[in-house]
Amino acid sequence: MKIERIELQQLHMPLRFRFETSFGSTVMKDLLLVSVYGEGGVGHAECVAMPDPYYNEETTETAWHMMERFLVPKLFANPIETPEDVDRLFAPVRRNNMAKAVLEGAIWDLYSKQKGISLAKALGGEKSVIDVGISIGIEPTVGQVLDKVERHLGEGYKKIKVKIKPGFDVEVIRSIRERFGDDVPLMADANSAYTMEHLDVMKELDQYGLIMIEQPLAHDDIIDHAKLQKELRTPICLDESIHSVEDARKAIELGSCKIINIKVGRVGGLTESKRIHDFCQAHDIPVWCGGMIESGVGRAHNIAITTLPNFTIPGDTAASSRYWEEDIVEPGVELVAPGQMAVPDRHGIGFTVNPRAVGKYVIRSVNFRP
Incomplete structure (x- = not known):
């Protein structure tokens, strides 16, 4: 080349x-x-x-x-x-x-x-359609979060991720469950905002049937996450703590998590993402693809890696039109069915x-x- x-x-x-x-x-x-x-x-x-x-x-x-x-x-x-x-x-x-x-x-x-060939095929993916979820940020009021949850459920997104932080956590999750019921596929993302001193908050969240709590503790921690996971029924998902397949191995061996979020940029590329995917698949740890508010170019790469078989949880690759008045790719990265995106079969990223x-x-x- x-x-x-x-x-x-x-x-x-x-x-x-x-x-x-x-x-x-x-x-x-x-x-x-x-x-x-x-x-x-x-x-x-x-x-x-x-x-x-x-x-x-x-x-x-x-x-x-x-x-x-x-x-x-x-x-x-x-x-x-x-x-x-x-x-x-x-x-x-x-x-x-x-x-x-x-x-x-x-x-x-x-x-x-x-x-x-398509990027998905080059990576070894076989899916023609992927399920996707939505990420909802911290809003000024719980009511505004509820309005967004309602809208995105109406659009058919397969997973609702809600950002939380100390003081904006239990009430928002409880309110979502009270309004929309226990069947909504719901998770909370803490972005490392908590410590073990917040164990009571984590245990309160534990009663709401969440798919996962993502990276509740420090960005570089796998020790305290293992202690916390022993206290919770809800799976902990690691994000910021995982930079390589070696990080994933250590976290899994320690029992620090039951799910791993693979972000291509965070782990250094598609090759390392595949390694982490393969290791997690061999150890029965499901993975999913997180988002970083990408343009259509980054979303195309996320779609491609998500075609690998152990990406069993809907990722954060929502439609571009949610974020941008005009994206930088054609065609736009949009849903083809409620909560689903088609995997391009054109050569490369497909956009x-x-x-x-x-x-x-x-x-x-x-x-x-x-």
């Missing part, structure tokens, strides 16, 4: 609404779009790093620096035959997983296009990047050549 040019663009895309989590709120998505050109084709991927180091240690600025200073030069200086070569090439660079993932993802897209739309949002760009 000959890489002839790599284009890095920074975009500012305004969200249709404010999205709040326990660590902050977002109204403008700051994203990096990477395009890798070679042998007449182009592959695209999206870096999911945020402008501030609150979800993890990376930011859009650090990811840009890592690509420019270290990762892109490695790609030009070494032969690349398959996307797995990129994973091995980047292995000596510690962490910086989101910077690694976006370059590897663009090469996965280019590779699958050159092979004349075309719209340069006019990109031009509306781009604030910085650079091209790298060998």
Whole structure:
């Protein structure tokens, strides 16, 4: 595979609404779009790093620096035959997983296009349709959360994820159950907002039949999560704590979780995502694909990885129109049936990047050549 040019663009895309989590709120998505050109084709991927180091240690600025200073030069200086070569090439660079993932993802897209197959097929996926859920942020009132739950249930989403934080947790979950009943597939996402001192809150949440409580404790913890899981019937799902298949192995062996959320950017790419998927499948740990408020490019990669068989829980890949007035891909990433998305069968990610739309949002760009 000959890489002839790599284009890095920074975009500012305004969200249709404010999205709040326990660590902050977002109204403008700051994203990096990477395009890798070679042998007449182009592959695209999206870096999911945020402008501030609150979800993890990376930011859009650090990811840009890592690509420019270290990762892109490695790609030009070494032969690349398959996307797995990129994973091995980047292995000596510690962490910086989101910077690694976006370059590897663009090469996965280019590779699958050159092979004349979809990205899903290149990864080994076989599904033609995937189930998807919705993520609802922290709102000023419980009533506003209930209104959003009602609307998204009407749209047929297969899982309702609600963000929680101390002081905005038990009441909102209880209110959802009282209004919509016990059959709604409901989960709570804490984004590391709690400690073991909140055990009483966790035990209150435990009575509401949740699918899972996601990452209740520290972003780098697997020890206290194991202690907490022993106290709860509700499965704990780990997100921020899992950066590699080794992290997954240790967490599973310790009993720190019963479910794992695989985010391609967080774990360093599609190759590592497959490894984690395979390990979890072998140990009867279901997985699902979390979201990072991606544009259609990132959503396309999420759809592709979700076609692997152990992705048995609906992910966060909701319709683009929920977030954007205009996405940067054509066609839009939209539901084809209530709570379902079709897996593209076109080559690569299956969506075309719209340069006019990109031009509306781009604030910085650079091209790298060998």
